[in-house]
Amino acid sequence: MPRPKLEVADIFRAHGAAYRRQHDGHLNLTQLKVMSAIETCRTAALGGHVAACTKCGYEHIAYNSCRNRHCPKCQGSTAKGWMQARMEDLLPAEYFHVVFTLPAQIADIAYQNKAAVYGLLFKASTETLLSIAADPKHLGARIGMTSVLHTWGSAMTHHPHVHVVVPGGGLSADGTRWIRCRPGFFLPVKVLSRLFRRLFLEGLIRLHRVGKLRFFGDLVGLADPDNFAAHLAPLRKTDWVVYAKPPFGGPEAVLVYLSRYTHRVAISNHRLVSADGDTVAFRWKDYRIKRGDRMKVMRLPTDEFIRRFLIHVLPPGFHRIRHAGFLANGIRRDRIETIRRLLNAEPAPGQTSDEGATDDFDDPNTLQPCPKCGGTMIVIETFPRGQTPKSRAPPREEAA
Known part of the structure; x- marks a missing residue:
């Protein structure tokens, strides 16, 4: 490019x-x-x-x-090195893409408590997938996943959500069988949404109870437990957005997708159109348009453009890419080898990472x-x- x-x-x-x-x-x-x-x-x-x-x-x-x-300029080469290391984790299975999104009322709290609430977003989405997949009524298997946090929408507004890439199957409880999901179907979205909502709200209340949340400006009143409970009450009855996309075309498509998403920042340099002393123009995708060309050009005052970029700066040491289940860092290598034996599958040529390679x-x-x-x-x-x-x-x- x-x-x-x-x-x-x-x-x-x-x-x-x-x-x-x-x-x-x-x-x-x-x-x-x-x-x-x-x-x-x-x-x-x-x-x-x-x-x-x-x-x-x-x-x-x-x-x-x-x-x-x-840095938009540095993340391309970083992503290549990360993807090279992930190649050997690919399995001969369908891969699914699930997105967990926080409601706007929670996003406002997350903006003032990034580490605590983003961490809870990872935890609740992971526990949701692990629990529903382990249920014999659904898959009845121990699954693995890679989760990536994005905090922005296409217009660089604050829109925290987690992209989760999951192999379509998992290990049986005794670890002796690979259980595949139904072709083209992973887990029911409504069930995922309801459990995610419950787990997240319970976790958020715990954070409030132990004093892990801070509130400023328009949200300062939420420091009071009664006000906080009243703020959350309507969210118990609304549908939370959990979106399951169609399965990827194959393991190779997973790599292409992950290379675009894992190390993305709020805006890439290639989306910028122009800048002068007063405004910055950039391309963005309007998802409200269901058909036709979604791409538009947005012009923001320069100060507002910089402000929107900076609201997506993560707390020091916060990991925005996380692995869970049989892809967890401590057990991934052994679990992948076990699954390959069960599937009687070897890594495809060129799929083994080159430890000596560098980007x-x-x-x-x-x-x-x-x-x-x-x-x-x-x-x-x-x-x-x-x-x-x-x-x-x-x-x-x-x-x-």
Whole structure:
């Protein structure tokens, strides 16, 4: 994919300093670090190296990346490495995609209590799938899953939801059989929705009871237990959105999907259309339109664009990709081997991950061939943060 003409980094470099001055005292340290990382990503501020072709002499400068998980420019290479490691987990089974979404009244609470409520979203959705799948009335098996948290809608508004990718089957209780789900059908959505609603609300009440929730601004009244109970009461009677998409076309399609979703940030650079001193325009998908072209262009004041980007910055150390069931990190390898034996299936050629492979584009050992003649590129100079190379090669803010 060609490099976009406009990037989030360009907007932050041009308007970030003014935004920080205007909102001094209202941005947390993590948000400030994200802005700084994106602004300096692949610039001389982070150092880099100069590579030259041994055949034609072509040279170029490669600046280091910030590696921040909220940086649109860095997440592509990170996703590739993560996906390479997941290849050997694929099974010869149907894969399903289930989405758990929080109601707007809960999303407001989540925004002020990100770590606690996002964590509860993971826990409640996972327990829902594990419990219903284990029920003999449904699948009667122990399943595995990979869950990915997204906190945004297409317009970058706050819309917390979890995407869950699940193999269509699981291990019997005694671990001696693989139990497949019915072709094209995983678990009943209404049953999932009701249990998810109950588990989440029970968990949220527990968090409130032990003082794990904080409320500010318009929500400050929810600190009172009676007000909080009244706020939640209508949600016990509404349908919560749990959406089960049709099964993937096969394990390969799962990899394609995950490569798009696992390391996505609130907006990619390729969705940006234009930016001037006052506004930023970007493409977004209007899901209210059932038929026809959903893609539109939204124009926001620059300050509002930056604000929307920053509301999706996650708390430090919070894991937005999680594995559960037989795909849990501690037991995944043994369980996958057991399931393969039960299915009499071996990894497909090329499905085993290469532990020596790397997608670290800041590593001089991963240089690509010369773009001019295809010759071998070698590093002729490295330079530390804040310094410029001695080479006269024209600067190129890209990874080697």
